Each structure stands twice: as C-alpha cells, then as structure tokens.
Amino acid sequence: MSSSISLGERLSQQGVSRRTFVKFCATTASLLALPQTAVPQMVAALSAARRPSVIWLPFQECTGCTEAILRSHAPTLESLIFDSISLDYQHTIMAAAGDQAERSRHDAMRDNKGQYLLLVDGSVPLGNKGYSTISGQSNVDMLIESAKDAAAIVAIGTCASFGGIPKANPNPTGAVPVSSIITDKPIINVSGCPPLPIAITAVLVHYLTFNRLPALDELKRPLAFFGSTIHDRCYRRPFFEQRKFAKSFDDEGAKKGWCLFELGCKGPETYNACATVKWNQGTSFPIESGHPCLGCSEPDFWDHGSFYQSLFPWERYKAKPGAGKGGPNH
C-alpha cells in the first residue's frame, strides 16, 4: 500500500545521507540522459514521493527477470530505492500464497485505484486459458483485471515486452506480449532476456520524479537505454570497420579480439545498453567474453535463424554519419 512516509524520510531512517541521495540522483540522471540541471528537481521530487504501490504479475516466464533484478548487487542505493516501493503483490517471492495473496492484490488495487504501477514479467498465453494460471485465474484475466485501475504498466523482459521465448515458433501456447492485450494504458517495455536491472530502477525513478514515463522508442522502450545498438558502443567496432572478423571461436582472429560479426553477432540490430552498463557488477558483457550478442532485447530474437549465422551483408552495418540513433529503423 502506498505509505504516508516519504521516500526521503524512509531512506534517512535507513541511514542514507542526503549527500548519498544527491549522488544517486546525479548518476541516475546521467544514465537517463537527463541534464544535470534536472538533479535538484529529482532530489526534491523523489525524496517527497510517497512509496508507490506496485503490483508485479509473473506470467509465462522462467523467473530469470525476477532473479536479475532481485539478485542485483547488494546493497546499492538502487536496491534501497527498489526496497522503498511498496511491493504489494509478487507471488514468486511473497510469503502469502493462494487466497491470502490474491486478497493482498485486490486490497492494493482498491486502496490505490488509478495510482499503482503494474509490473509484468512473462508472456500471456491465449491458446488455452489453462496453460498458465495463478490461484485458478488465467493470466489474461488477471492482467485485464489488474491493468484496469493501474496508472502505468512496466513490461519487464522480452517475454512481457514482445512475447519472448514462449512466443518462439511454433508458439505452442499462443503467447502474446502485454501490449497485445492492454491498449489503453501507458506501457513501457524494458526488454532483455533478462533486462538490465538498472534500466528498471531508472524507469521507476523517472516515474516517481516526473510522474510520467521517460522518452520511448517506437517499440516503447526507454530511449536512454535503447537509443543505440550494441554495435554502436562495441569496443570491437574498429575491427568490424576494417573487416577483421573471427571465423571460428578459436582462430587467430578470435584470439586477437576481432569482430564477432561472422560468428553470428546480432549487435548491429540490437538496441540495448549492455556494452555500457554491463553485467555481473559491471564486470563485462558477452562480447567481452568472446561470445556474439544474441539480440535478446529485440522482438522474435529466437526466430531469426541460428545464433551463429551472420547478418549479411556487412556493408549494411558500416558506420554512417548519424547512424545508430533514434530507434530500430533509423
């Protein structure tokens, strides 16, 4: 339930100084591509924000998205912010189960009508309502019921955003993304398999600060994280431009760190921030470990042929002035 205590008060009770909070806002504004002049507004709005009620529905999913977010490095200020939302329902992690859990969801929906955020991970099977149910209620019915009075919906991960692996050919369950069912609410897709945890936190922070979703690309993804491709920001890019490609995973080119394009890298068509934000406490991203990008944040990434089949022709992805900005088709 949204609480009467503000986020600022809550953080200060947890021993987080205002200076630490200013630091968090400065770095989050930078991640969200906001000017630093927005930081004082962010500090004021965020510290005055009441804990928003959040209902999180996990549908047809592997729990990877939940793991990525909840097991992200501890204890950062991002995780404190995440702890500061009032997560009124998430059946994977909540102590309550069955009727008791469903009562919590209904209570939160009633008490925060029109104000709660709905988070969804996993796709929704339409083939047969019985394919995926929670407490006997089908995913589609629960989504429609929960979305009705939500302020906005955050689709977490590629399954909720675009259907993901459940929707892969031949799509045995008739899986669809959230946006195929809900068309009258603001929706943001934070895709990725799994999505970058900081992208989720930054979206929540933006929403709490400005009371609206951040700028989106044409697939409804936050532009600050999906505004350029992996290829745009890849450190192997000079080798791509020089046509120096590894031809196998253990040849001379692979050893010298050449471009993985001919090994199937989908980086040139994949909008995501892995190359800058990185994974595992900022250790690296897959290309740094010698593996091509699979393109997991794009629609139907599972059906684009083999992960090891290259995107041809090379010329199409050569650097052009102004390339890589503004969304997938630009």
Added chain:
Amino acid sequence: MTLDTDIIFTTEQQKTTGNVLPLLHEIRHALDTLVDEKIPTIIDLRRIPLSADDEEKLEAFLGTGEVRAEISALGPTVLQETQYSGVWIETHYNEHDEVMGKFITIATVPHILLAQGSDIEAGLTRLTHNLNTPLPSTGSSPDDPVEQR
C-alpha cells in the same frame, strides 16, 4: 573498462574521437560564465564519446590542482580540482569501484561537497542526544578525567 570509458574506439587504429579539443573549449566557455555570471556548469562525460586515450589527454591537459576531496557515500566519490581553479573532475564510484558517473564540474565548490541541510539538522539532533546520554559502556561523560594506568 568503466562505464564512461567503454566508448567505441579503443584500439591502435583509432585512438581518438576528436572530441577533446571541442570539450576543452566548452570548459573554457563554462569557466567564463562562472566568472562573469557566477553560474556553475556540469558537463556529463557519458554524453560525449571519448576513448580511453582521449580521457588521458583531457586529464593531462587539465592537470592537477590543490584540492582533492573524497566522499564516502555508498562507494567513493572523488573530487579533484584541476590546475584551472574552479574546474573539477568529479567521479562517482559504487561499492564495487565501478564508475557510476563522471563529470567535469565548473563551480566554486562542487555542490556534493557542501554539507546538505537535512544532514546538518540530523547531525544536530544526534549531537544533542549524544551529549545528553552517558557513554553506554562506562556511564561516563567525555569530560571525565582519564585515570592514569
């Protein structure tokens, strides 16, 4: 590699993006504004593609000034004044020493270095409380004489 240096061109073939000189002119312009209008500026280095080499060049040109301050706030924040007084390099790290943000701050004092109002108030409350509470282990006050051993 860090959040801010993993920008595209980092190999032998393309060591520079050509962005260092325009950036230095932007810093000069911001310093001019600070002198004339007392308005500070923060330049977010994440928004400007720079190679690792570019960053080295930029930092070498700016040099090191008299002040270096370190804040410990869920990971260190380092504020290094450059040889040009009023121009600071502000680097925020998290607890894992990843760079979370890097800025060139053109200001008399970077804002984050100032004690913040609500922290001062909380400090006053704590100080008042502690002065009125005997030390828990001994029941003594800070002014009690220390006995010779």
